Amino acid sequence: MGKKILTVDDSASMRQMVAFTLKGAGYDVVEAVDGKDALAKITGADIGMIITDLNMPNMDGIELIRNVRALPGLKFIPIVLLTTESQDSKKKEGKEAGATGWIVKPFKPEQLVSVVKKVFV
Amino acid sequence: MDAHKETFREEAYELLAELERSLLELEDNPDDMEQVGRVFRAMHTIKGSGAMFGFEDIASFTHNVETVFDQVRSGKIPVTRELVNLTLSARDHIKDLLDASATGNTVDKANASHIISSLNRLLTGVDEADASAEMQDIQLPSKTQATYRVQFKPHPELFMNGTNPLLLLNELRDLGECTVTAHTENIPVLEDLNPEALYIFWDVVLTTDKGMNAIKDVFIFVEDDADIIIDVLMEEDLYGGMDQPQPRLGEILVQHGAISDQALAKALSSQMRIGEILIKEKVTTRTAVAAALSEQSQIKKRIEQRSESTQTSSVRVPAEKLDQLVDLVGELVTVQARLSQKAAKQGDPDLVAIAEDVESLTGGLRDNAMSIRMLQIGTTFASFKRLVRDLSNELGKNIELTTAGGETELDKTVIDQLKDPLVHIIRNAVDHGIETPKERREAGKEEAGTIHLSAEHSGAHVLVRIKDDGKGLDPVVIRRKAVEKGIIPSDAELDENGIQNLLFAPGFSTAEKITDVSGRGVGMDVVKRSIESLRGSIDLSSVKGDGTTITLKLPLTLAIIDGLLVQIGEGYFVLPLSSVEECVELTGEQHKSRKNGNILNIRGDIVPYVRLRDEYDIQENTPDLEHVVIMETYGKRVGFVVDRVIGGHQTVIKNMGSTFKDARDISGATILGDGTVALIIDVNKIVDLR
Numbered sequence: 001m002g003k004k005i006l007t008v009d010d011s012a013s014m015r016q017m018v019a020f021t022l023k024g025a026g027y028d029v030v031e032a033v034d035g036k037d038a039l040a041k042i043t044g045a046d047i048g049m050i051i052t053d054l055n056m057p058n059m060d061g062i063e064l065i066r067n068v069r070a071l072p073g074l075k076f077i078p079i080v081l082l083t084t085e086s087q088d089s090k091k092k093e094g095k096e097a098g099a100t101g102w103i104v105k106p107f108k109p110e111q112l113v114s115v116v117k118k119v120f121v
Numbered sequence: 122m123d124a125h126k127e128t129f130r131e132e133a134y135e136l137l138a139e140l141e142r143s144l145l146e147l148e149d150n151p152d153d154m155e156q157v158g159r160v161f162r163a164m165h166t167i168k169g170s171g172a173m174f175g176f177e178d179i180a181s182f183t184h185n186v187e188t189v190f191d192q193v194r195s196g197k198i199p200v201t202r203e204l205v206n207l208t209l210s211a212r213d214h215i216k217d218l219l220d221a222s223a224t225g226n227t228v229d230k231a232n233a234s235h236i237i238s239s240l241n242r243l244l245t246g247v248d249e250a251d252a253s254a255e256m257q258d259i260q261l262p263s264k265t266q267a268t269y270r271v272q273f274k275p276h277p278e279l280f281m282n283g284t285n286p287l288l289l290l291n292e293l294r295d296l297g298e299c300t301v302t303a304h305t306e307n308i309p310v311l312e313d314l315n316p317e318a319l320y321i322f323w324d325v326v327l328t329t330d331k332g333m334n335a336i337k338d339v340f341i342f343v344e345d346d347a348d349i350i351i352d353v354l355m356e357e358d359l360y361g362g363m364d365q366p367q368p369r370l371g372e373i374l375v376q377h378g379a380i381s382d383q384a385l386a387k388a389l390s391s392q393m394r395i396g397e398i399l400i401k402e403k404v405t406t407r408t409a410v411a412a413a414l415s416e417q418s419q420i421k422k423r424i425e426q427r428s429e430s431t432q433t434s435s436v437r438v439p440a441e442k443l444d445q446l447v448d449l450v451g452e453l454v455t456v457q458a459r460l461s462q463k464a465a466k467q468g469d470p471d472l473v474a475i476a477e478d479v480e481s482l483t484g485g486l487r488d489n490a491m492s493i494r495m496l497q498i499g500t501t502f503a504s505f506k507r508l509v510r511d512l513s514n515e516l517g518k519n520i521e522l523t524t525a526g527g528e529t530e531l532d533k534t535v536i537d538q539l540k541d542p543l544v545h546i547i548r549n550a551v552d553h554g555i556e557t558p559k560e561r562r563e564a565g566k567e568e569a570g571t572i573h574l575s576a577e578h579s580g581a582h583v584l585v586r587i588k589d590d591g592k593g594l595d596p597v598v599i600r601r602k603a604v605e606k607g608i609i610p611s612d613a614e615l616d617e618n619g620i621q622n623l624l625f626a627p628g629f630s631t632a633e634k635i636t637d638v639s640g641r642g643v644g645m646d647v648v649k650r651s652i653e654s655l656r657g658s659i660d661l662s663s664v665k666g667d668g669t670t671i672t673l674k675l676p677l678t679l680a681i682i683d684g685l686l687v688q689i690g691e692g693y694f695v696l697p698l699s700s701v702e703e704c705v706e707l708t709g710e711q712h713k714s715r716k717n718g719n720i721l722n723i724r725g726d727i728v729p730y731v732r733l734r735d736e737y738d739i740q741e742n743t744p745d746l747e748h749v750v751i752m753e754t755y756g757k758r759v760g761f762v763v764d765r766v767i768g769g770h771q772t773v774i775k776n777m778g779s780t781f782k783d784a785r786d787i788s789g790a791t792i793l794g795d796g797t798v799a800l801i802i803d804v805n806k807i808v809d810l811r
Binding site: 011013017055057075077078099105106107117120121 | 124125128129131132133158159161162165166168169170172173174180280281282283284285288289291292317339341342345
């Protein structure tokens with residue numbers, strides 16, 4: 001498994017920030033704009049971890065997690081949910097869908113890296 | 122971080138534009154839940170990203186709107202005109218905040234609180250939304266160092282959500298000095314083993330100054346998936362001493378629940394080492410004792426030594442500068458051209474191969490650098506929807522703006538500089554072009570007027586058209602006005618095209634009275650000049666009663682010019698290829714035998730020509746046969762006489778700098794493959810200057 005992370009967010013500035021931070025920490029980053037895009041990009045791409053936003057057009061974060069967990073070979077991939085909705089219900093829903101963890105926006109770059117280190121190499 | 126801020130700002134402007142589109146859409150179709158979702162998401166992203174990148178004022182203001190739209194989304198608040206208007210003003214306020222963040226200006230706070238209170242009024246009667254923005258507590262490291270025992274017993278299905286427990290143990294190790302003991306006694310025999318289940322659990326002894334919360338944070342994602350017990354074994358003040366006695370193995374085992382007080386007491390009465398006795402007595406397992414022993418040894422070590430706390434640091438990287446990149450690529454293209462020329466001259470096949478590789482790479486790099494600067498014109502188009510809506514409301518007109526070709530890409534600089542002229546043209550169309558509903562009815566037209574904005578590629582150019590179905594231009598009125606203003610003499614002979622071109626003359630305004638909408642002072646002449654400064658051209662056609670179409674012809678990019686390289690005497694010049702129509706020859710005979718000024722007859726067409734030799738006073742080596750490059754300027758054909766036409770030359774434009782600002786007919790310079798400088802001629806200016 002490579003050190004490649006897929007970041008899924010409909011906000012370009014968030015993707016840029018996530019990509020910039022993680023590239024700085026030595027990871028490869030692939031970007032996707034929503035759940036559908038993410039599913040299209042994940043197959044065969046040797047992705048080691050997914051960071052996804054919750055609220056997105058086309059396919060939201062929760063649905064993406066459910067879909068990814070059903071894919072062969074991705075049953076155990078770490079998936080972190082990126083969300084501003086820090087209510088427990090959303091975290092719980094995410095966990096039940098199979099999320100490994102979550103990050104509450106706003107966060108600092110070093111917080112992102114520490115969460116990635118927590119669930120990924 | 123500043124680069125992120127800039128991206129956020131750009132993104133926010135886009136989102137605001139999208140927001141506006143959705144809101145206007147919503148006004149027409151209040152039940153369109155997809156648009157409601159879009160509005161919510163736009164607000165949500167502005168809030169979330171805003172808070173990330175230090176735009177707290179925007180985040181907290183947007184939060185109010187998001188809250189309302191969350192309720193709209195769940196059907197608790199209906200979409201009304203009031204809501205749309207309010208949200209539009211909220212959108213404008215967010216834009217003001219964004220503008221202010223760039224300029225440092227202050228914004229109208231009263232307006233903001235007015236909007237918020239109006240939004241909150243919509244919320245009353247609805248369940249109180251959780252309005253407190255949750256922020257994560259940041260735990261300050263405690264000054265005191267302590268040793269903890271962490272018992273981490275994950276549930277067997279821990280792997281199912283992608284958790285890797287080893288990473289959590291590593292994280293604990295990062296917190297401080299750490300001893301980990303794995304308990305493997307629950308692993309079943311192979312045939313009963315489920316490879317996807319987790320049977321191991323861990324005892325960890327950790328000495329850290331980060332505090333209990335830091336340890337809890339390690340397990341934050343697995344709180345519900347594991348049994349986690351954290352106990353303080355020993356506390357020490359970093360600046361003071363420690364007073365706890367060294368714990369004994371038996372006591373630790375009792376605390377772990379591995380043995381009972383009685384078993385300990387019994388074992389203590391024996392003379393053997395206590396661990397050995399307990400294992401022999403089968404009151405506990407070897408792993409349990411090992412865990413306890415390691416705990417003991419660590420505490421012992423802690424008492425003997427102190428460790429320093431470590432600090433992580435972050436590095437900031439300066440943002441790349443796109444313009445600088447394009448500049449550098451330009452330089453590279455020049456150097457590459459020199460290399461190719463040198464390689465061709467030397468004829469060394471290896472060098473030629475390298476030069477060809479460099480050429481293709483440079484080409485790719487150049488296209489790439491340029492494409493980074495390309496933007497879709499659609500966002501600019503969309504911003505006019507609001508303009509047309511507001512203006513037509515103000516004037517009591519009913520106007521719809523339709524767009525096409527929004528995906529057409531143009532250089533960012535061109536788009537930026539195009540906006541003002543477009544605003545002006547659209548304002549004119551709304552104000553002077555489209556009639557009032559009453560006038561339209563009387564003219565037998567539909568009450569609602571249409572302004573159609575379109576963009577399309579045309580070779581190296583993009584054509585932007587602004588077409589309205591209004592009353593069109595009245596040549597009689599234009600002529601009368603022009604005579605009144607002394608722009609043309611009263612007996613001037615002008616064809617229809619000539620009359621329409623009067624609109625671009627400085628100081629011309631046809632409006633019966635000057636309105637707020639299209640303003641005064643800035644006329645179409647300014648629009649024309651700004652389009653021409655973009656190396657573009659403007660064309661107008663109008664049919665009285667049917668409407669007006671204005672066509673802007675713009676270059677794809679300002680940084681590169683497709684030129685025709687020509688030679689005059691010893692000097693090289695570049696003519697913009699996009700305006701070149703054809704090249705013809707001019708013999709010395711023809712030139713000398715001319716009667717009425719410099720005029721050529723090309724297949725029956727009379728074309729005036731400019732001899733650049735005369736223009737630049739180049740005397741030496743006049744060839745017998747000169748060449749005339751026929752170019753289109755202001756819709757007319759004009760010839761430019763040169764010694765020799767060398768060929769097409771795609772080149773990066775270098776500015777001449779202020780020293781040469783008086784050389785108005787030279788728009789820039791470029792460096793040729795052998796290092797020679799070629800001047801880029803602005804043919805329109807030459808015609809102007811004559």
